Amino acid sequence: MRNLRWLFVILGVCGLIGVRFVENHLFYDPFLEFFKSADINALFPDFNWFPLILNYLFRFGLNLIFSLIIVQALFLNKRWTLQAWVLMTLVFAITFIIYLFCIYNKFEIGYLFSFYMRRFVIQPLILLLIIPLFYYRKVQSEKGLEI
Numbered sequence: 001m002r003n004l005r006w007l008f009v010i011l012g013v014c015g016l017i018g019v020r021f022v023e024n025h026l027f028y029d030p031f032l033e034f035f036k037s038a039d040i041n042a043l044f045p046d047f048n049w050f051p052l053i054l055n056y057l058f059r060f061g062l063n064l065i066f067s068l069i070i071v072q073a074l075f076l077n078k079r080w081t082l083q084a085w086v087l088m089t090l091v092f093a094i095t096f097i098i099y100l101f102c103i104y105n106k107f108e109i110g111y112l113f114s115f116y117m118r119r120f121v122i123q124p125l126i127l128l129l130i131i132p133l134f135y136y137r138k139v140q141s142e143k144g145l146e147i
Contacts, residue, residue: 015066
């Protein structure tokens with residue numbers, strides 16, 4: 001049973017890596033090359049709002065599924081997996097609105113700020129905070145302390 005858990009963790013990590021590897025082919029994201037150039041003076045790309053938003057939501061959905069597989073396999077706690085889902089969705093919703101505002105203003109709010117908002121939108125960075133948080137909760141609950 002323990003090996004099966006780690007298999008699911010590896011599956012989730014491979015899924016997240018796979019999403020990253022196929023981003024050029026699977027998602028419509030004209031800002032991918034814009035930010036890869038790492039040039040503040042790069043020309044703001046032309047884009048269509050509707051496909052852009054749909055593709056960011058699709059990418060978030062894929063990242064969310066693989067992240068939840070990892071959380072569930074690591075902690076075997078459906079309540080915590082649900083909490084991870086809520087937390088990841090909340091962080092995405094907040095950062096996505098901010099990032100769309102940055103796009104609307106053509107990154108005048110700041111190139112680096114927009115770059116990092118985009119990172120929170122397209123990458124499952126919140127997972128790097130959730131795993132230690134839940135591990136700490138698990139250790140505390142094993143000691144008899146509820147958090």
